[in-house]
Amino acid sequence: MSYNPSLMPLVAITQQAMSxxxxxxxxxxxxxxxxxxxxxxxxxxxxGKRLRPMLCIAASMVSSxxxxxxxxxxxxxxxxxxxxxxxxxxxDDVIDSSDQRRGKQTANALWGxxxxxxxxxxxxxxxxxLMVETNDIWxxxxxxxxxxxxxxxxVKQMSMLGRPDSQISDYFSVIKGKxxxxxxxxxxxxxKVGGGDSDLCNAFYYYGLALGxxxxxxxxxxxxxxxQRQIGxxxxxxxxxxxxxxxxxxxxxxxxxxxxxxxxRTLRAGNQQDGDFEKARExxxxxxxxxxxxxxxxxxxxxxxxxxxxxxxSKLKDALxxxxxxxGLRDS
Amino acid sequence: MSYNPSLMPLVAITQQAMSxxxxxxxxxxxxxxxxxxxxxxxxxxxxGKRLRPMLCIAASMVSSxxxxxxxxxxxxxxxxxxxxxxxxxxxDDVIDSSDQRRGKQTANALWGxxxxxxxxxxxxxxxxxLMVETNDIWxxxxxxxxxxxxxxxxVKQMSMLGRPDSQISDYFSVIKGKxxxxxxxxxxxxxKVGGGDSDLCNAFYYYGLALGxxxxxxxxxxxxxxxQRQIGxxxxxxxxxxxxxxxxxxxxxxxxxxxxxxxxRTLRAGNQQDGDFEKARExxxxxxxxxxxxxxxxxxxxxxxxxxxxxxxSKLKDALxxxxxxxGLRDS
Numbered sequence: 001m002s003y004n005p006s007l008m009p010l011v012a013i014t015q016q017a018m019s020x021x022x023x024x025x026x027x028x029x030x031x032x033x034x035x036x037x038x039x040x041x042x043x044x045x046x047x048g049k050r051l052r053p054m055l056c057i058a059a060s061m062v063s064s065x066x067x068x069x070x071x072x073x074x075x076x077x078x079x080x081x082x083x084x085x086x087x088x089x090x091x092d093d094v095i096d097s098s099d100q101r102r103g104k105q106t107a108n109a110l111w112g113x114x115x116x117x118x119x120x121x122x123x124x125x126x127x128x129x130l131m132v133e134t135n136d137i138w139x140x141x142x143x144x145x146x147x148x149x150x151x152x153x154x155v156k157q158m159s160m161l162g163r164p165d166s167q168i169s170d171y172f173s174v175i176k177g178k179x180x181x182x183x184x185x186x187x188x189x190x191x192k193v194g195g196g197d198s199d200l201c202n203a204f205y206y207y208g209l210a211l212g213x214x215x216x217x218x219x220x221x222x223x224x225x226x227x228q229r230q231i232g233x234x235x236x237x238x239x240x241x242x243x244x245x246x247x248x249x250x251x252x253x254x255x256x257x258x259x260x261x262x263x264x265r266t267l268r269a270g271n272q273q274d275g276d277f278e279k280a281r282e283x284x285x286x287x288x289x290x291x292x293x294x295x296x297x298x299x300x301x302x303x304x305x306x307x308x309x310x311x312x313x314s315k316l317k318d319a320l321x322x323x324x325x326x327x328g329l330r331d332s
Numbered sequence: 333m334s335y336n337p338s339l340m341p342l343v344a345i346t347q348q349a350m351s352x353x354x355x356x357x358x359x360x361x362x363x364x365x366x367x368x369x370x371x372x373x374x375x376x377x378x379x380g381k382r383l384r385p386m387l388c389i390a391a392s393m394v395s396s397x398x399x400x401x402x403x404x405x406x407x408x409x410x411x412x413x414x415x416x417x418x419x420x421x422x423x424d425d426v427i428d429s430s431d432q433r434r435g436k437q438t439a440n441a442l443w444g445x446x447x448x449x450x451x452x453x454x455x456x457x458x459x460x461x462l463m464v465e466t467n468d469i470w471x472x473x474x475x476x477x478x479x480x481x482x483x484x485x486x487v488k489q490m491s492m493l494g495r496p497d498s499q500i501s502d503y504f505s506v507i508k509g510k511x512x513x514x515x516x517x518x519x520x521x522x523x524k525v526g527g528g529d530s531d532l533c534n535a536f537y538y539y540g541l542a543l544g545x546x547x548x549x550x551x552x553x554x555x556x557x558x559x560q561r562q563i564g565x566x567x568x569x570x571x572x573x574x575x576x577x578x579x580x581x582x583x584x585x586x587x588x589x590x591x592x593x594x595x596x597r598t599l600r601a602g603n604q605q606d607g608d609f610e611k612a613r614e615x616x617x618x619x620x621x622x623x624x625x626x627x628x629x630x631x632x633x634x635x636x637x638x639x640x641x642x643x644x645x646s647k648l649k650d651a652l653x654x655x656x657x658x659x660g661l662r663d664s
Binding site: 031032033034035036087088091094113114115117118119120121122124125126128129131132135137140141144145147148150151152154155156158159 | 363364365366367368419420423426445446447449450451452453454456457458460461463464467469472473476477479480482483484486487488490491
């Protein structure tokens with residue numbers, strides 16, 4: 001997979017540390033129970049951008065004022081954050097009954113739901129073991145709070161299924177939980193183990209939160225074809241799962257009586273036919289709901305940059321600001 | 333539900349502390365996302381014996397030499413252990429597709445698998461938040477290790493499904509993981525927050541491990557009707573799910589060629605017909621596999637008593653020894 005260029009500066013600066021994080025990840029996937037490294041390895045090897053651990057490492061580097069070598073605790077923390085993320089992916093795929101993720105068959109499609117639930121639990125437990133190794137109770141407090149908030153966000157998302165008349169504030173509370181808080185905690189605790197004081201940890205918390213929100217807003221917009229370049233990407237997963245995301249909420253608010261009937265049928269009753277997704281995109285485009293979603297993402301990107309305005313100018317700071325832009329404009 | 337009398341002394345001594353543990357549990361179930369306290373409350377209110385938190389409290393009382401009032405950290409820890417246990421129950425019910433637990437409809441039957449997976453994750457995260465409040469990194473280390481071992485045990489159990497020719501040692505490794513280690517960690521960490529030294533914490537670890545093993549061996553034997561008194565209890569769940577437990581492993585080892593064909597058909601191929609469960613019980617009884625299972629349980633009970641032989645005589649010590657007997661002879 002190709003990276004969007006604007007993530008490259010951060011990738012370059014953290015590259016060596018990230019290869020150490022990788023070693024920690026592979027090491028801690030080990031288990032006498034063979035199925036565990038097999039299944040978890042399938043997912044984790046598939047890769048993804050590793051944005052969360054990268055932010056964790058970067059925040060620790062800024063805070064320790066050493067971009068050569070992050071503190072050992074930051075490596076554990078970065079691996080831990082990636083484990084939590086992958087645990088939630090495994091459980092999400094069970095919940096969504098997804099067959100594909102990142103262009104590969106999902107673990108649940110290959111090994112069954114049972115294995116995905118259990119290996120998710122294993123990754124979650126291993127994540128806590130890794131956190132304990134940082135030997136910092138404050139870090140444990142922040143990350144266990146984040147873990148609880150993630151599941152609250154997911155449960156809230158579930159309870160919004162099929163309700164196109166949901167509020168924008170509900171959407172933001174969902175994405176903060178399911179995505180924002182883990183980015184936030186990754187950056188915040190990374191800063192802490194790098195020696196950041198409470199102001200700096202806070203700055204990184206809000207940076208991560210805003211970047212994570214931007215990332216999720218874009219993800220949700222891309223599912224309705226936000227970009228011209230999405231060749232080969234499946235669209236419409238959220239629509240077919242009756243997930244209520246920002247483009248839908250914005251569209252519902254503008255919709256005519258007849259259009260609301262359409263949303264009621266397709267998203268509340270779940271009665272979908274051929275051509276409905278195209279019709280949904282038509283209404284969404286009619287009211288410029290993708291552009292308006294992107295505006296929300298841009299606000300978050302600005303918020304992320306402002307949050308770390310306090311840190312002195314450096315290549316790494318520039319790379320972090322670019323990474324936030326990348327998150328909010330993912331394939332422009 | 334009626335308690336077996338032999339658990340009563342422990343229940344009586346820990347009663348007041350356990351009502352405080354209950355308050356912590358109810359308090360920490362709260363969430364702005366309504367479905368969470370609803371669903372988790374359904375399970376936790378259904379009760380069960382709360383053996384794990386009770387052992388945690390008792391170990392802290394022995395170790396602090398104060399049976400009037402356990403340390404505050406022990407209350408958090410006890411609630412935490414109960415949360416972990418209930419998280420695994422929620423996930424197990426998804427995995428087993430169970431409709432009933434403790435005589436009530438399961439959460440997944442009422443709210444769907446998605447909710448059970450997520451609320452299980454929530455309880456798990458809350459458990460870690462509670463542990464953090466003990467402010468004891470050693471406790472966190474032991475409990476996060478236990479959490480990882482629980483899932484390893486469950487994955488191993490899953491990979492043994494349909495394999496009646498499994499080894500007794502594999503069975504013991506499964507039950508140590510899925511049941512023993514949480515009892516062990518509950519007692520061990522309870523002792524620690526009560527001020528127990530490393531010998532005492534160790535003694536409680538092995539006490540809990542053996543008691544938990546005894547508990548699981550009995551549970552597995554009861555599913556084949558170990559007791560005359562099991563009126564109203566569903567039998568045969570393990571058989572219909574092709575779970576390989578001790579009675580089956582023992583029976584397989586003695587079985588004739590023809591009997592092995594029967595096990596192959598029913599447990600490996602999963603081709604089960606009316607009358608097969610009765611036939612299974614016949615073979616199991618022919619080779620005294622229930623009695624021999626109970627002998628294994630008795631060994632564990634003895635091991636539990638021996639583990640805490642070091643602690644000075646007291647009513648609480650007697651109650652703990654009786655509790656181990658209860659676990660190994662659950663409705664005699």
